[in-house]
Amino acid sequence: MRMDQLYEGLYEKSYQIRKRFLEIFTELGYGHLTTAFSETELLIALFYRVMDFNAQNAGSSTRDRLVVSKGHGAGMLFPIFEDLGILSADEVRDTIKVGGDCSKCRGLFYPGFEFYGGSLGIGLGMAAGLALGAKLNRESWLTFCLLGDAECYEGSIWEAMLFAGHNKLNNLVVIVDRNYLGCSDFTENMCELEPFRDKWESCKWDTKVVNGHSYEEILKALEGVRARQASKPVCVIANTVKGKGLSYLSNKPLMHGYMPKGEAVRDAFMKLEKI
Amino acid sequence: MKIRDVFFHGIYQLVKEGEDIVVVSSDLGAPSLDCFRKDFPNRFINVGIAEQNLIAVASGLQLAGKKVVAYGLNPFPVTRAFDQVRNLMASLQIPITLTALNAGTCSADAGYTHMPIENIAVLRTLKNVQILNPSDEITIRKLLREIVENPKPRYVQFDKFIEGSLYSESDICCEKGFATKNQNCKVVIVSSGIMAHNLMKSKVPAKIIDCFSLPIQEEEFVKELNGCKQVITVEDGVLPGGIGSMVLEILSDFNVAVPVKRFGLRFCQGYPERYVNREMVFHEQGLTIAEIERYVHEVNGE
Numbered sequence: 189m190r191m192d193q194l195y196e197g198l199y200e201k202s203y204q205i206r207k208r209f210l211e212i213f214t215e216l217g218y219g220h221l222t223t224a225f226s227e228t229e230l231l232i233a234l235f236y237r238v239m240d241f242n243a244q245n246a247g248s249s250t251r252d253r254l255v256v257s258k259g260h261g262a263g264m265l266f267p268i269f270e271d272l273g274i275l276s277a278d279e280v281r282d283t284i285k286v287g288g289d290c291s292k293c294r295g296l297f298y299p300g301f302e303f304y305g306g307s308l309g310i311g312l313g314m315a316a317g318l319a320l321g322a323k324l325n326r327e328s329w330l331t332f333c334l335l336g337d338a339e340c341y342e343g344s345i346w347e348a349m350l351f352a353g354h355n356k357l358n359n360l361v362v363i364v365d366r367n368y369l370g371c372s373d374f375t376e377n378m379c380e381l382e383p384f385r386d387k388w389e390s391c392k393w394d395t396k397v398v399n400g401h402s403y404e405e406i407l408k409a410l411e412g413v414r415a416r417q418a419s420k421p422v423c424v425i426a427n428t429v430k431g432k433g434l435s436y437l438s439n440k441p442l443m444h445g446y447m448p449k450g451e452a453v454r455d456a457f458m459k460l461e462k463i
Numbered sequence: 464m465k466i467r468d469v470f471f472h473g474i475y476q477l478v479k480e481g482e483d484i485v486v487v488s489s490d491l492g493a494p495s496l497d498c499f500r501k502d503f504p505n506r507f508i509n510v511g512i513a514e515q516n517l518i519a520v521a522s523g524l525q526l527a528g529k530k531v532v533a534y535g536l537n538p539f540p541v542t543r544a545f546d547q548v549r550n551l552m553a554s555l556q557i558p559i560t561l562t563a564l565n566a567g568t569c570s571a572d573a574g575y576t577h578m579p580i581e582n583i584a585v586l587r588t589l590k591n592v593q594i595l596n597p598s599d600e601i602t603i604r605k606l607l608r609e610i611v612e613n614p615k616p617r618y619v620q621f622d623k624f625i626e627g628s629l630y631s632e633s634d635i636c637c638e639k640g641f642a643t644k645n646q647n648c649k650v651v652i653v654s655s656g657i658m659a660h661n662l663m664k665s666k667v668p669a670k671i672i673d674c675f676s677l678p679i680q681e682e683e684f685v686k687e688l689n690g691c692k693q694v695i696t697v698e699d700g701v702l703p704g705g706i707g708s709m710v711l712e713i714l715s716d717f718n719v720a721v722p723v724k725r726f727g728l729r730f731c732q733g734y735p736e737r738y739v740n741r742e743m744v745f746h747e748q749g750l751t752i753a754e755i756e757r758y759v760h761e762v763n764g765e
Contacts, residue, residue, distance in 0.1 A: 253526075307550045313516040314551070317487075317523020324485070324505060325528060344547075347516035355508075 198403045201236070201271075202228050203462045206433045208267035210460065214453045216284050222431035222443045224264035226367045226400075227334065229463075230426055233406045234332060234363075235268055238413070243272040252329050253318050257311020258336035258365060260444075309342025311335065312362065316352040319360035319421070330414065333362045337381060338370035346391075352421045353392030360421040361413055362393075365400060367430035371444040388423045400426025401463055433461055467564060467621035468495035469600040473607040474532060475499045478506060482611055485524055489517040489535040491564060496534075514539045518547035522557045530614060537563040537570075537620060538579030541586060552616035553589035559617075560610050566596060566622035566656050567699030568728070572740040579620065580728055583655075584704025586618055587677060593637075594677040595619040596656040598663065599629040602675050609637055622657045624741075629663045629673075640679035643687060644671045650759050651688060653710050654697040658750070662697065665752045669695065669759050674706060685717045693762045694723045697755060699745075702727040724758065726750055 189197075206228055213219035235241065239252040256262050266284060269275040275283070282289055305311045315333035322329055339345065352360055366384070368375050375381050385395045398405040409424050416422065431438035434456060437446065448456040464472070471486075472495050478484050486499065487508045500507045508524075510516045514535050521533040533540065540563050541548060551557050563579065570577045586594050593615060597603055606619065634642045650669040654662055659673035672687055688694065694714075696707035707725035714721060728748050735744070745751050 249528075307546055309515070310519055310547055310550060313519025313547075314523040314526070316516075317520035317525075318527050319523070320508065320520065321524045321527020321529055324524075327527075331523075344513075344515035344519065347510070347513035348519065351510050351513070351516055351520065 195403050198229075198232060198236070199463060201232055202433075203460070205232060205264070205267045205271065207457070207460060208270065209264055210448075210453075210456055212266055212280060212284050213263055214448055214456065216286075217447060217449055219263045219447050220260040220445060221434075221447055222369075222437055223258065223261045223336065223365075223367075225433045225437075226428045226430045227258070227261050227365045228264060228432070229401050229403060229406060230334060230363055230365060230428075231264055231268055233403060233410065234334075235272065237403075237407055238410045239332060240329065240414075243274050246274055250327070250329055253315070253331045255305070255311040255315040255318070255331065255333040257305040257315070257333055258308065258339050259306025259311075261334070261336065261365070262305065308336070308339040309344040312345050312348035313351070315360060315362070316348050316355070316357055319352070319357040320355060322359055323357070329359075331360050333360070335362060335364045337364055337366045337368065337384070338375055338378075340364065340381060340384075341370075341379065349388065349391040349393065356392075356419045357421045358416055358419050361410070362421065362423040363400075364423060364425050365428050366425050367428040367439075369430045369439065369441060369444070371442070373441050385425055388425075392420055394418055394420045394422040395425060396422065397425045397427065400428035401432055433463060434459055435461065464600065465621070465623060465626045466597055466600050466603050467493055467562075467623065469603045470562065470607065470619070470621065471495035471499060473604065475502075477607065477611060478503055482530060483528070484530045484532060484610075487517055487521045487524065487531060487533045489514050489533075489540065491534055491536050493564075514544040515547050518544050518551060518559070518561065521559045521561070522547075522551040522555075525557050525559050530610065531559045532610070533559055533561045535561075535563055536577070537565040538577070538582050541579065541582045541618070545585065548586070548592065548618075549589060552618075553591050556591050556616055558614035560619065561617065562619045562621065564621050564623065566620040568741045568744045569622050569624055569657065569699075571744050572738070575734050580700045581704075582618075582620065583677070583698075583700050583706070584708070587704055587709065591616055593617045595675060596677075597621075597675050598625060598656055598660040598673050599627065601628050601630040601632060602635055605632065605635045605637060620656070622660075625657060625660050629660065635675070637676055638680065639683050640676040641672050641674045641684065641687075643673070646670060649690060649692045650695065650762050651691045651693070652695045652697055652755070652759075653706060655706055656699060658697045658699050661752055662755070665756070667752065667756050667759055668763065674709075677709070679709075681713050681717070684713060685719060688714075688719060688721060691721055694721055695755065695758065695762075696723065696725045696727070697750070698725075698727040699750065700727060702729060726755060726758075
């Protein structure tokens with residue numbers, strides 16, 4: 189496949205996955221749309237191009253592990269799982285409703301996807317434990333961890349950053365969804381995270397900075413990740429836009445828990461953009 | 464031997480026998496861990512004074528296939544890291560063994576900060592986490608077998624003043640959660656940890672129920688109260704949510720009408736503002752064996 193065809197296919201996937209997310213979660217009337225749209229390309233890149241992961245054998249012991257620490261973004265996993273054939277449309281419908289049966293979903297999180305996040309700040313330590321476990325077991329799978337930037341205010345993130353750097357966990361790949369927004373305000377207004385990259389590097393991490401909506405940049409940053417010679421864990425700071433794909437919701441404080449309802453649902457579908 | 468050392472000697476032996484156990488510590492060692500660290504350096508992981516990371520890393524290692532013992536200084540693995548305990552151990556049921564040095568007031572001389580006197584109360588609010596407050600070393604030996612044969616989320620606190628055996632192996636049933644002494648007495652004392660240890664070694668004329676593992680089997684517990692005229696609960700911890708509260712809940716749920724007197728830490732005058740040790744706290748809070756004995760005699764009309 190030509191590279192331009194590959195990227196074209198991935199951007200089309202982005203549009204379809206965002207659209208399906210809207211269908212699933214506007215039906216429920218609850219969810220974290222803007223955070224899910226912020227990370228869409230990151231999750232698609234991981235599941236479709238980067239991770240050693242077989243949807244037909246999701247519990248395989250040799251699979252790469254993914255810890256979605258920013259758990260309010262976990263909703264975006266559902267359209268992806270459906271597209272990969274891990275969950276059927278019926279199973280998604282039966283799960284994402286009041287009284288829905290989450291048992292199959294739970295089975296996917298543990299074991300399979302290791303963790304549901306949402307209690308922010310927990311996932312990086314777990315991912316570090318997984319990566320260390322793989323090393324102790326002399327196994328070659330990688331651990332990926334998706335963090336939100338505003339999640340990085342949690343002290344437990346810094347505990348884990350120090351630990352992973354000190355222990356040279358070069359089989360650990362963190363991607364920070366750097367959309368510069370928390371719930372109530374921009375990160376740099378609340379409490380500056382910058383110089384963010386320097387902070388990771390001072391904790392003995394390799395870093396890369398990419399446009400988190402550009403498959404070209406994401407895949408380039410992650411293409412050699414399995415063959416890294418470095419003795420450090422790597423953090424990819426992915427600059428993103430919270431609410432990407434719906435301009436009228438993008439990059440605005442206080443839209444963290446917004447989900448269109450009533451008339452606004454039709455409006456959202458009409459305004460959904462390809463990126 | 465102190466119960467913590469019984470535990471870590473046991474872990475050393477299990478690893479020697481081929482068990483795939485790692486110990487994760489938040490900057491805490493023990494003489495009994497020295498040989499483990501020397502002989503199995505890759506199995507001793509130190510996260511530093513970072514209790515939240517202690518439990519998160521331990522959970523990740525468990526998911527990677529290890530049997531994991533996390534070890535920290537109480538009360539911090541519970542109070543500082545309660546959210547990790549709640550989400551990883553109680554909700555996701557990741558079967559790590561969280562061990563913590565100090566129980567109740569055993570380190571009162573280090574100040575209120577180092578007294579895990581609320582731990583049992585707060586952990587009782589979580590389902591799926593077994594809470595062990597051992598009163599002797601046989602309980603620890605049973606626990607070691609359970610860690611290998613029956614992994615589940617567990618919290619174990621080591622009282623540094625408890626050493627030696629009170630029981631034989633057959634007395635300890637981890638599912639039941641309690642052991643008894645002096646079957647024929649009409650006054651029943653319910654306790655655990657250091658208080659159960661001291662009571663079991665005393666001559667208090669009462670049946671003693673040592674709830675070394677919570678939650679206990681409630682039906683079995685209620686059977687133990689047959690013919691009982693007074694229940695006394697004794698705990699080295701705060702009263703809300705503790706052993707006394709547990710007994711009152713069970714009696715209420717099973718419609719058992721029997722008077723209950725609770726002994727525990729009330730701190731009616733606030734937390735101590737003087738330098739204290741455990742002996743002084745026990746004395747001031749009426750938690751001495753002499754005080755409990757006096758009360759039992761009063762109940763018996765003696």
